[in-house]
Amino acid sequence: MSHSDTHLHHHEEHLQSSDFITDVVIGMSDGLTVPFALAAGLSGAVSSSDLVVTAGIAEIVAGSIAMGLGGYLAGRTEADHYQSELKREYDEVERVPEREKQEVRDVFAEYGLSLDLQNAIADELAKDKKKWVDFMMRFELDLSEPDPNRATKSALTIGLSYVAGGFLPLLPYFFVESPIDGLMWSSVATLICLFVFGYFKSKITGQPPVSGAFKVMLIGAAAAAAAFSIAKYTV
Template sequence: MSDLHADEPHGAGLGARLNWLRAGVLGANDGIVSVASLVVGVAGATTDNSALLIAGLAGLVGGAISMALGEYVSVSSQRDTERALISKEREELRTMPAEELDELTTLYRRRGLSEQTARQVAVELTEHDALAAHLEVELGIDQHDLVNPWHAAISSAVSFTLGALLPLLAILLPPPELRVPITFAAVLIALAATGAISATVGGASPLRASVRLVVGGALALLATWLIGTLLGTTGVV
């Protein structure tokens, strides 16, 4: 009977799933905070629905494109680096097989295996798949599970858009006198939820993650609302 737990992530695809999750959570949080800060700032200066809608949509579209582009460039660079390392390791195995076997043995010795056991493991893994063995132990790379820049970009853009829709609707639907407090409440609840979810998936403390996001989001909203109110009061806008 296998001792692998069914509810634990194993095998190929884990890196891709974690990449999707990371991009998705970051995109949603950024969409919530950035668009909420933008529309709350505008709401502090004016109650005009057209101004709020234009500002919110501009922030949503611009932010989604920016997040997607940033993720694509970042993850593409990471993937290029991984491919270069794989190519280098493949060449070293072709030109220096004996030295590479000694290196793999040494790496397993550093993990606590005896000299004899480390050598046996290194030999058997080299006979099975030398490149995979070196990539895993030496570099922590799975050649069949490289990060995908398109996945990260799409996930980031979609999650940013979904996150941005919350403050946009919260600022437009209520009556003018309730817009700001309702948006504050909706945004802070959403940030607490995304913080708790991301921390739970990653095995961290949900409370600590939620508090960080809520405090940061509250400060951003308060700052932009004060700026908008000040500019609206002085007649600058």
């Protein structure tokens, strides 16, 4: 394997790994928040932890399917968009090759290359239509070919992560009779987990990790408190 092949393979693995981590964090953070709020609301309205567990499991199943489907559709949309743009680029290098060559020159003009070099590179790329189109996809449109299995992988990763996240706030209710006791232990465990996942989620999205972690934790706490208060004082 050549150095360039090794670099591309490493780059592709890095992108796939980043996608996987993003899907895990999205699934688990939402899985923590929604079932936590539901369990908190039910804790203020019912007298049996069994009811909280039953409703919580039902929500986790429904939520994981919905989240997984959302991930699948997002992955399919990305793949369809790439294929649409790829078809358009192939069409344009056939119909208006001089305009496409000028777009190649424009890319390298931004890097300060001389006009002679711009022309030489554009002429050389034009000899291989596939490489020419690939260059335009990457440098003009900033699009890389998505993993063909991305949609399915994303659906499974987000859905399963939602299930894993959802069971964390629900777990204490399996071991206590009183929903209020379950809520107390669930709150401690869930808020810690929300802080951790908020931290990593913020790092992935380029936000300040500590403030982002507190933000995610406070959102989860506010949702649970609102649900508990509404259920407690309206039922």
